[in-house]
Amino acid sequence: MPELPEVESVVRAxxxxxxxxxxxxFVSHWPRNAAPSAAAVREALVGRxxxxxxxxxxxxxxxxxxxxxxxxxxxRRPEASAGSRSASNSGRRSAQQSAGYLLIxxxxxxxxxxxxxxxxxGATAAKWPAGSPAHVRAEFEFDNGGRLLFxxxxxxxxxxxxxxxxxxxxxxxxxxxxxxxxxxxxxELLQSRSRALKPLLLDQSLVAGIGNIYADxxxxxxxxxxxxxxDRVEPEAVKRLCSAIRAVLRDAIRRxxxxxxxxxxxxxxxxxxxxxxxxxxACRACGSAIVALRVGQRGTHICxxxxxxxxxxxxxxxxxxxxxARV
DNA sequence: TGGTATGTTCCAAA
DNA sequence: TTTTGGAACATACC
Numbered sequence: 288m289p290e291l292p293e294v295e296s297v298v299r300a301x302x303x304x305x306x307x308x309x310x311x312x313f314v315s316h317w318p319r320n321a322a323p324s325a326a327a328v329r330e331a332l333v334g335r336x337x338x339x340x341x342x343x344x345x346x347x348x349x350x351x352x353x354x355x356x357x358x359x360x361x362x363r364r365p366e367a368s369a370g371s372r373s374a375s376n377s378g379r380r381s382a383q384q385s386a387g388y389l390l391i392x393x394x395x396x397x398x399x400x401x402x403x404x405x406x407x408x409g410a411t412a413a414k415w416p417a418g419s420p421a422h423v424r425a426e427f428e429f430d431n432g433g434r435l436l437f438x439x440x441x442x443x444x445x446x447x448x449x450x451x452x453x454x455x456x457x458x459x460x461x462x463x464x465x466x467x468x469x470x471x472x473x474x475e476l477l478q479s480r481s482r483a484l485k486p487l488l489l490d491q492s493l494v495a496g497i498g499n500i501y502a503d504x505x506x507x508x509x510x511x512x513x514x515x516x517x518d519r520v521e522p523e524a525v526k527r528l529c530s531a532i533r534a535v536l537r538d539a540i541r542r543x544x545x546x547x548x549x550x551x552x553x554x555x556x557x558x559x560x561x562x563x564x565x566x567x568x569a570c571r572a573c574g575s576a577i578v579a580l581r582v583g584q585r586g587t588h589i590c591x592x593x594x595x596x597x598x599x600x601x602x603x604x605x606x607x608x609x610x611x612a613r614v
Numbered sequence: 615t616g617g618t619a620t621g622t623t624c625c626a627a628a
Numbered sequence: 629t630t631t632t633g634g635a636a637c638a639t640a641c642c
Contacts, residue, residue: 290620345621394621396639422639441639443621482631491622498620547620563620584633586618 289345289393291496292539298347302340309336312428322447331448335386344459344495349389387450397444400436459495463532470529477517485513486583500545500563503588505532507562512596513582562588
């Protein structure tokens with residue numbers, strides 16, 4: 288269920304439960320998706336306290352507090368005492384004081400779910416009671432007995448521990464909700480290459496966090512066709528696109544994201560989408576039927592009236608080559 | 615049965 | 629060099 292707003296919603300929901308908690312165990316049921324290895328992640332986590340939970344692009348970032356007193360072998364603190372909020376602020380910025388970072392990427396179908404085993408029967412993931420969460424790929428166990436499950440039907444999700452956060456995030460582009468993301472910056476990104484707009488918006492190394500749903504939504508709000516060559520977008524349209532991106536992401540965060548099928552049930556943005564998944568329905572702006580096409584191998588939804596394809600050989604050539612000419 | 619799916623990464627081809 | 633397409637990852641749903 289992962290795009291920026293959904294990940295942000297998860298982060299906000301989990302932060303209050305996680306900050307100040309201490310890891311007592313980590314178990315992977317799909318070790319291939321743990322980096323550098325499931326054993327290394329376990330070694331890095333056990334005994335560590337969570338200093339902060341935040342987001343970079345579509346990554347959930349858990350900052351681990353550096354306090355040697357609490358490593359395995361020493362006594363466990365009974366309850367998380369102070370330090371949650373104050374620790375979080377420093378933990379986010381000063382890498383030197385952190386014991387590294389746990390990174391979780393949900394990819395296509397990952398989700399986090401709290402689960403408490405029935406007491407006393409020594410149940411394990413292998414023999415959980417009926418009604419337990421499905422597709423559990425990893426378990427994080429905490430000092431209060433809580434168990435955070437990483438569930439992921441498609442097994443695309445990733446769990447990683449790193450001491451050097453930038454080694455993982457260096458390739459990521461600007462956060463679209465950051466102050467620095469302004470029309471001038473977007474214009475430079477668009478002008479510096481000649482690509483169809485939608486694939487460009489999905490490129491995490493340029494703008495980080497936008498996925499298929501919100502790319503479609505932002506382009507519709509801006510009145511731009513997804514195949515528009517990036518270097519042919521007029522300054523006024525760049526402005527519209529910039530605010531459309533920010534507006535749709537903020538809007539979605541406010542509604543806790545978009546709920547899709549069985550994967551992510553908690554948001555309400557799906558009731559307010561203007562084009563994504565609305566093939567054949569009436570455009571909320573002009574009443575025309577929403578049309579589905581294929582752009583860069585991704586399902587794409589547009590209003591043909593609100594988002595006309597700009598005239599010109601470049602755009603038409605791209606449309607034909609990408610197979611989007613149908614429908 | 616086949617086509618689809620919110621993501622990322624790799625490779626080949628244009 | 630840049631951009632695009634395809635496949636791969638693995639599973640569930642319609």
